[in-house]
Amino acid sequence: MNLTRSLSRCLLPLAAAAALLTGGPAQAQDRITFKVIGQPAATGMVQKNKEKPFFDDFAKRTGLPIDADYKAVDQLGIKDTEQLRVMKAGLFDIVSLRVSQNSRDEPTLLGLDLVGAAPNYETARKVYEAYFDTLDQRLQKQFQVKLLGAWPFGPQILFCKKPVAKLADLKGLKVRVYDQNLAKFIETVGGVPVPLSFTEVHQSLSLGVVDCAITGPSSANSSGWPEVTTHQYPIGFQMAVNGYAITLKAWNRLNADQQAKMQAAFKTLTDDIWVYSEQLTKDAMNCNAGKEPCTTGKKFNLVDVPVQPADLTTLRDAVATISVPTWAEICDKANPGCSAAWKATVGKVIGIK
Template sequence: MKKTILTTLLATGLMATGAQADEAIELKVLGQPSATGLIMQEKEKPFFETLAERTGLPLAVNFKPLDSTGIKDVEELRTLKSGLFDVVSLRFSQVSRDEPTILGLDLVGMNPTYEAGRETVDAFGSVVDARLQERFNTKLLGVWPFGPQVLFCNAPIEKLADIKGLKVRVYDQNLAAVVESAGGIPVPLSFGEVHQSLALGVVDCAITGPSSANSAGWPEVTTHVLPLAFQMAINGYGINLDTWNRLSVTQQKTLETAFAELTDDIWEYSEELFEDAKRCNVGESPCDYNKSFNLTEVPVTEQDIAMVRDAVREISYPTWAEICDKSNPECSSQWRAALGEKLGF
């Protein structure tokens, strides 16, 4: 039915401007790293490989995972702005140094559940989109989560406070500030570096989603997992505006519809993977999508929950707002207007 609707949209006729119906539209796509696991392998890659058939558009899609290109995740916005790729699966936390406004979608403590994450995206996503269009010649085509980010350690811990003195892998400045407040030593590392760093003792702990950790083999080099949600790991698809503007209005609408279907699918799949990987990592059943390991699950205490929840007001928002307002003077005021009431500001 969805494919029929899309095909019908296309058949209604293309606008005179933009790419014509018989013109081949080349899309160079930079995807998530293969090592991040099943969302990339089962949803993202198949979507782009079948996008022409799915939409009826005359697309020639060349899809490459990030870790096959030599491009670093922190360079994705610059890569997209330059036109080297037409579409990029943006790792929001990693590119937030280039555009801090992005991190307002996923401050530590503000998205403890999938429902909260969707509400945040609905409220603040348009602000991020406008900023990316202005500064990086990039339009957002969809936003989705890897899922709650939790703590893995190769040292015995019984609560969050036990990371005091331990080196903890982090992926953005906001998370680093919270880890530091708990007494940990934040160490910025790209995802692909973490497994070896844990094995060699470069870091003692690391934070990511249960399914991504499972796919990357983190339970092979860790012993304990604390399933406390720090962030939701929000990501999104960006398209270069020059590429976008070469499309007709009808083609644009068709592409937007396809990406909306993809991101809705990923939201649902991400939650299924999260619950499955939580069980698999500690040797519980059912374990349908991920590998079974035997980590020790550390009970989440009320004190742990309160610390992360309160981090929004006490640490993550003030830390982020100061940085973001330096590059975008309206950053924190727009965030408070969109989300402040919901979060008690």
């Protein structure tokens, strides 16, 4: 009997170790760490006040025995256009996915954020909810990652170091863009699109590499763009949607109950960011123009240019005439049926056939 007990005591730790080695579902007593790629620290408040605290306190927020080794992408030496590749290679477990920036590797992503398709938060939310399952299935199949949720930085507007009163004034100006859909639109209004990563923009504006650049008001404020520009034109080209994705390898380490807790935690986070993003956008617009109330950012003195109704019409019309056709040609080559799936989901929501 004593020998049996001794053998049992010896075998139990071995069995636990074997379970870990075989990558089985995480047990309550196991403590594991997920490696996480975050948003660039340079993007500001959402990363600093919502995303990073969530991952810093990951075990408590999820109710799971999991820690997060979180690092912002601009502190890793990894380009924000390479996130899906490094996830597929198994180098990280969770990524704060920059949707437009990774759309060259997976054009289906851009269906979340086509130019002109979501001019406000309410519409953007409808687009996201309509498209979630379609995009999740594609990412699982193509990159072995599961989508856990998505949220917007907010309307992506124009910042220029030259006077701009309407879209037609972009003729001949070099404009920083971050995806091919936006580049095509800027071309159609006479601008010269220049693809640049977010971290390159401040210096590029300062040196005259570009005359204008597009981002959200809060991100521009946090990174000091108003130091090197003079005008903001608040027409929202896109909503800069970003997502959270987990590798299927990491996801499948969790049992059904743990997966439900993980999904619920990310829903709480993303819902919170949707609300916070809208608050930040309104406040940052004021801060950039030196107006009150300005509670979250630094005050600057940009000229706040009123949006021309004709430009809003141009942007709205561009969805059917530019955004969808341009994107569909690229996406259907990489993912046959891509645009048809979009029209059957998002298209129904926003009235595009």
